[in-house]
Amino acid sequence: QVQLQESGPGLVKPSETLSLTCTVSGGSISSYYWSWIRQPPGKGLEWIGYFYNSGSTNYNPSLKSRVSISVDTTKNQFSLKVSSVIAADTAVYYCARSLSPVAGYDYWGQGTLVTVSS
Amino acid sequence: EIVMTQSPATLSVSPGERATLSCRASQSVRSNVAWYQQKPGQAPRLLIYGASTRATGIPARFSGSGSGTEFTLTISSLQSEDFAVYYCQQYNNWYTFGQGTKLEIK
Numbered sequence: 001q002v003q004l005q006e007s008g009p010g011l012v013k014p015s016e017t018l019s020l021t022c023t024v025s026g027g028s029i030s031s032y033y034w035s036w037i038r039q040p041p042g043k044g045l046e047w048i049g050y051f052y053n054s055g056s057t058n059y060n061p062s063l064k065s066r067v068s069i070s071v072d073t074t075k076n077q078f079s080l081k082v083s084s085v086i087a088a089d090t091a092v093y094y095c096a097r098s099l100s101p102v103a104g105y106d107y108w109g110q111g112t113l114v115t116v117s118s
Numbered sequence: 119e120i121v122m123t124q125s126p127a128t129l130s131v132s133p134g135e136r137a138t139l140s141c142r143a144s145q146s147v148r149s150n151v152a153w154y155q156q157k158p159g160q161a162p163r164l165l166i167y168g169a170s171t172r173a174t175g176i177p178a179r180f181s182g183s184g185s186g187t188e189f190t191l192t193i194s195s196l197q198s199e200d201f202a203v204y205y206c207q208q209y210n211n212w213y214t215f216g217q218g219t220k221l222e223i224k
Binding site: 046094102108110 | 150152173213
């Protein structure tokens with residue numbers, strides 16, 4: 001059974017960089033597509049980006065200038081960085097898996113709330 | 119960006135009855151649509167992919183249909199555990215989600 005677990009600071013100051021890590025167990029991140037998705041409180045879901053093939057990435061065009069995803073295959077982890085954060089970046093951040101770039105997300109982490117506030 | 123519009127925003131249905139949720143895409147997404155169920159404090163759960171294929175372990179009372187720009191999720195006989203928020207998602211051109219339909223007990 002594949003399990004995903006997000007970790008990272010729950011509070012980030014405006015203009016700083018948000019950093020989160022997703023640790024995957026029960027399966028290798030060297031296969032399939034691994035995404036970050038976020039959900040502002042009380043709102044809908046927004047895809048942030050994904051990596052595949054142990055390092056290739058694609059990002060939401062609306063966030064591309066501020067987002068990066070990196071991979072550590074030795075730890076079976078992948079990470080998200082969002083730079084120059086503002087209050088609108090406050091959200092629950094999820095990591096999730098899809099079997100291909102044209103497939104739904106079949107495994108999700110439980111999510112972690114990140115609040116942007118001074 | 120492809121916009122996914124869900125209707126209604128809130129649907130009130132009695133247990134045991136049928137629920138029909140709609141999702142419209144701003145342009146054709148072929149059959150590249152998934153449906154998710156989300157309960158408070160939980161991550162979304164994949165119900166349907168490819169517009170009509172149930173994900174592993176999803177009960178047969180959940181069914182999806184549609185192609186192109188119009189999609190439907192039907193829950194044939196509502197159980198207490200089905201009251202939640204439902205999202206559609208397209209993965210034909212990048213990835214976008216609808217704003218959700220809240221299914222509540224009537």
